[in-house]
Structures are given as C-alpha cells and as structure tokens.
Amino acid sequence: MNGLGNEILVLDLRGAQARVTAADARAIGRAPGLGYDQMMVLHDPAGPGAAASMKIFNVDGSLSGACGNGTRCVGWALMRDTRVGEVTLESDAGILHVTREGPLSFTVDMGAPKFGWRDIPLAGVGDETADIALSPPVAGAPDRFSAVSMGNPHAVFFVEDAQSVDLAHLGPRIEMHPMFPDRVNASFAQMLSRDRILLRVWERGAGATRACGTAACATAVAAARRGLAGRASTVTLPGGDLRIVWRASDDHVLMTGPVELEFESTLDPAIFAAAQT
Numbered sequence: 001m002n003g004l005g006n007e008i009l010v011l012d013l014r015g016a017q018a019r020v021t022a023a024d025a026r027a028i029g030r031a032p033g034l035g036y037d038q039m040m041v042l043h044d045p046a047g048p049g050a051a052a053s054m055k056i057f058n059v060d061g062s063l064s065g066a067c068g069n070g071t072r073c074v075g076w077a078l079m080r081d082t083r084v085g086e087v088t089l090e091s092d093a094g095i096l097h098v099t100r101e102g103p104l105s106f107t108v109d110m111g112a113p114k115f116g117w118r119d120i121p122l123a124g125v126g127d128e129t130a131d132i133a134l135s136p137p138v139a140g141a142p143d144r145f146s147a148v149s150m151g152n153p154h155a156v157f158f159v160e161d162a163q164s165v166d167l168a169h170l171g172p173r174i175e176m177h178p179m180f181p182d183r184v185n186a187s188f189a190q191m192l193s194r195d196r197i198l199l200r201v202w203e204r205g206a207g208a209t210r211a212c213g214t215a216a217c218a219t220a221v222a223a224a225r226r227g228l229a230g231r232a233s234t235v236t237l238p239g240g241d242l243r244i245v246w247r248a249s250d251d252h253v254l255m256t257g258p259v260e261l262e263f264e265s266t267l268d269p270a271i272f273a274a275a276q277t
Helices: 022-030 068-079 167-175 213-225 269-276
Strands: 008-012 038-043 052-058 086-091 094-102 105-109 144-149 153-158 185-193 196-203 207-209 232-237 240-246 253-258
Touching (some): 052 068, 068 105, 144 213, 185 213, 213 232, 213 240
Parallel strands (some): 008 038, 196 232
Antiparallel strands (some): 038 052, 086 094, 105 253, 144 153
C-alpha cells in the first residue's frame, strides 16, 4: 500500500506463530517489488478490544515505535470488508484508534506528544525542548530545532525554503548526530501560513521519504509550541497533504489522510533463504 506516496507493506500474521526478525525485514525489503519505507506486521492482540497488535519495521531492519501513514493503511486493511467504522490497534507507542472518514480516508489518534529529554530521547538533560541548539553543529544545517516524540524521536528544523535543503546530505548526518541516542527523524519545515506547512523529511532507517505521518504530527505540534501556528494545520509533503489537529481537550494529535492499495501477494519462502545463511 501507500499512505500518501510512501511505501507501506502490511504483513498479516494474525493466527500464526511466526515472528519477523531484523534479518527477515531486510530480506523482504530487498525482494523485487517489495521495497518499502515501513512494514506493518500484524499479530493477534494481547488484550481485549483491539483488532491486532502491530510491530513496525524500517527497511534497514530496525524497529519504529510509530508510523501514522502505515497505521492508516492497517486501518483500511482491517475495515475494508466490514461496516466497522473504527478499529483499535496495539503498538509500541501505545493504543491507537483508527477511524474511517471515507472509502480511502482515515484518521489516526496518535496520542499525546512527549517533550521530555528522556522521553524523546535526547543526550543530556534539560528543560526546554521547543527551541534547542544543535550541538555540535552540522555544516549547512540550521542552528536550532524543536524536539518531539510521537512514539519515535523527531527533530524539526524551521527553515525559510524547505525545497532548497540538501536532504540527502543533511538527513543522515542529523539522524546519526550524538544528541540523538536512538537516532532521529529529521524534518525541515517551511511555514507557508499559520495553518499550512511545507515539509520534507529524512526518516531514520528509511531515508528521504515522500511522506511521514509522525513527522507531520511532530512538526504541527512544534509549530504550535513555537507560536508559529495554531492547533490545526495542513502539512504538505511531497506525497500530498495531511490534516493535523492537536486536540486541546486531551493533547492527543489527530492525523487525517488517504491510503491506496497497490497490490496483494503472498511472500515467497525463497525470500528468506539469504537471511538464514
């Protein structure tokens, strides 16, 4: 599937005992036609009330705590042949609720953002995370950023011209920067108005991406914290638009956007031969 242009592979292992390893995830991503940004692996839920439990892999085999665009795709996959309008999912980022807005439009309640240094996490201990100096500096990168956790770590840099950012050069250097012990998603955001943001993202473990739902959420929240925007923004990524609302009543972030089915298949066991040798 794709969730705004980024490649999402939904692997349904409900009812099976199989578990995906990092080597498996890399092998799947190398298979012809199966390259992905994130793979959403579905297992039977651990508790009552949830439709599935999710493990989220990046194409390099690392785990991600959250993936908003992929979660919308999972919502479609679980609701497509039913009259159900909402599903609940277990994830490493907590319980996620997905609501159907239209045939191919879904809203994910991504929960409340976290701003503490240890929660994000950042190296060192401090109080303010809305406006932090990048130390040591990275040549060509902005001096300051906002840090947010949306179940995974995000560094948001506000720039005058997002299109001019050399993402391929700066992205990996910021992802691996010593301030981020678990690596980081690096976002470069341009405020087009108080309710519209242009965004380009380098995802940890995946690289430059056409869309990143958690980055859109983190950026909208960071803009509101900095007084650059209100609590509702449209975030424009290379793949299209996401509507982000940071709800005042409980601080939860709601992300609304489209999904698209590309094809369905069954994995060939030969894919894993290299992973097992």
